[in-house]
Amino acid sequence: MKTYQITVLKGDGIGPEIVDQAVKVLDKTAEKHGFAVSYNYALLGGAAIDAAGVPLPEETVAACKAADSVLLGAVGGPKWDSQPGHNRPEKGLLGIRKALGLYANLRPAVIFAPLRDASPLKPEIIGESLDIMVVRELTGGIYFGDRGTQEQNGVKSAYDTERYSEPEVERIARVAFDMAMKRNKRLCSVDKANVLDSSRLWRAVIDRMAKEYPEVAVSHLYVDNTAMQLVRDPGQFDVIVTSNMFGDILSDEASMISGSIGMLASASLGDGGLGLYEPIHGSAPDIAGQDIANPLATILSVSMLLRYSLNEPAAADAIEKAVSQVLTLARTKDIYTEGCGAKLVGCKEMGDLVAAQI
Numbered sequence: 032m033k034t035y036q037i038t039v040l041k042g043d044g045i046g047p048e049i050v051d052q053a054v055k056v057l058d059k060t061a062e063k064h065g066f067a068v069s070y071n072y073a074l075l076g077g078a079a080i081d082a083a084g085v086p087l088p089e090e091t092v093a094a095c096k097a098a099d100s101v102l103l104g105a106v107g108g109p110k111w112d113s114q115p116g117h118n119r120p121e122k123g124l125l126g127i128r129k130a131l132g133l134y135a136n137l138r139p140a141v142i143f144a145p146l147r148d149a150s151p152l153k154p155e156i157i158g159e160s161l162d163i164m165v166v167r168e169l170t171g172g173i174y175f176g177d178r179g180t181q182e183q184n185g186v187k188s189a190y191d192t193e194r195y196s197e198p199e200v201e202r203i204a205r206v207a208f209d210m211a212m213k214r215n216k217r218l219c220s221v222d223k224a225n226v227l228d229s230s231r232l233w234r235a236v237i238d239r240m241a242k243e244y245p246e247v248a249v250s251h252l253y254v255d256n257t258a259m260q261l262v263r264d265p266g267q268f269d270v271i272v273t274s275n276m277f278g279d280i281l282s283d284e285a286s287m288i289s290g291s292i293g294m295l296a297s298a299s300l301g302d303g304g305l306g307l308y309e310p311i312h313g314s315a316p317d318i319a320g321q322d323i324a325n326p327l328a329t330i331l332s333v334s335m336l337l338r339y340s341l342n343e344p345a346a347a348d349a350i351e352k353a354v355s356q357v358l359t360l361a362r363t364k365d366i367y368t369e370g371c372g373a374k375l376v377g378c379k380e381m382g383d384l385v386a387a388q389i
């Protein structure tokens with residue numbers, strides 16, 4: 032039987048509990064679809080700082096590189112807030128994305144039909160359905176640019192730099208154009224070209240590449256306008272491609288449209304088959320250990336893992352279908368509304384229910 036090697040990084044806060052549910056669902060899916068999964072657990076973020084003094088130990092990088100794919104919970108928490116910038120849990124996350132060359136972050140915002148009532152947007156704004164793919168550049172821009180803090184005459188100043196090279200924009204644009212070709216052939220590139228040089232370069236590269244994809248309808252929007260359009264008329268979007276920081280912000284916004292940030296999965300990909308799969312939400316330390324977190328974003332990340340890294344589309348579909356079915360029966364607190372007809376459940380029970388549907 033085919034056995035896939037998955038490196039699992041549970042991380043901090045709710046990370047361990049949501050990952051446990053996702054692993055349970057993956058095991059059940061494997062059993063039903065005729066393959067096996069072998070897990071290798073490694074440390075990242077605050078858990079790694081506690082155990083090894085650094086947020087991204089060498090062994091973790093090696094364990095990820097040796098795997099077929101990587102599943103991640105979430106990192107960070109108040110316990111490590113006093114760490115210096117270079118040793119924060121988040122640095123571990125950025126470091127692993129960079130070390131694995133995962134420059135393309137796919138963040139699909141879809142509304143599961145049973146969750147229409149959980150979206151804060153009015154039904155007439157959501158329309159028939161919602162299916163947006165945010166393609167976020169993940170290893171460049173202001174997250175990785177030159178930075179520093181200086182003090183002169185007793186006054187401190189700090190800076191971070193947004194810098195993109197043409198090849199960096201080209202490769203993320205290629206992912207986005209290819210994605211658009213597989214979907215509804217509409218690509219919206221988001222920038223701040225009315226102010227930023229880096230955005231003007233970004234836009235020029237997109238326009239140049241558009242000639243290679245004559246079937247794709249390309250549009251450009253400023254990021255402020257995009258933030259507004261997402262809640263005014265989200266149905267206008269198919270694929271959105273944008274920089275690291277704008278993508279971070281817009282994907283949180285897009286997730287809320289779908290009912291809860293607890294529903295959004297993501298895939299981070301590079302040029303090889305190796306990918307890193309994680310929910311887009313954070314480690315939610317305030318609710319950690321209480322068995323109330325929503326594991327569905329992590330479970331849906333497993334579905335993306337099966338689709339994009341392991342090439343097991345039928346298994347991926349089975350998970351999405353199971354999630355959709357379970358939403359009519361049960362909801363965690365973040366997506367539960369009075370009178371929704373579903374039962375209020377905790378993290379573990381949600382995992383059990385999804386696994387049972389597979």
Ligand code: IPM
Binds near residue numbers: 107
């Ligand atoms: C995300 C997160 C991370 C990011 C943080 C935790 C560093 O917000 O994956 O969206 O900004 O990329």
Ligand code: MG
Binds near residue numbers: 279280283311
């Ligand atoms: Mg974010």
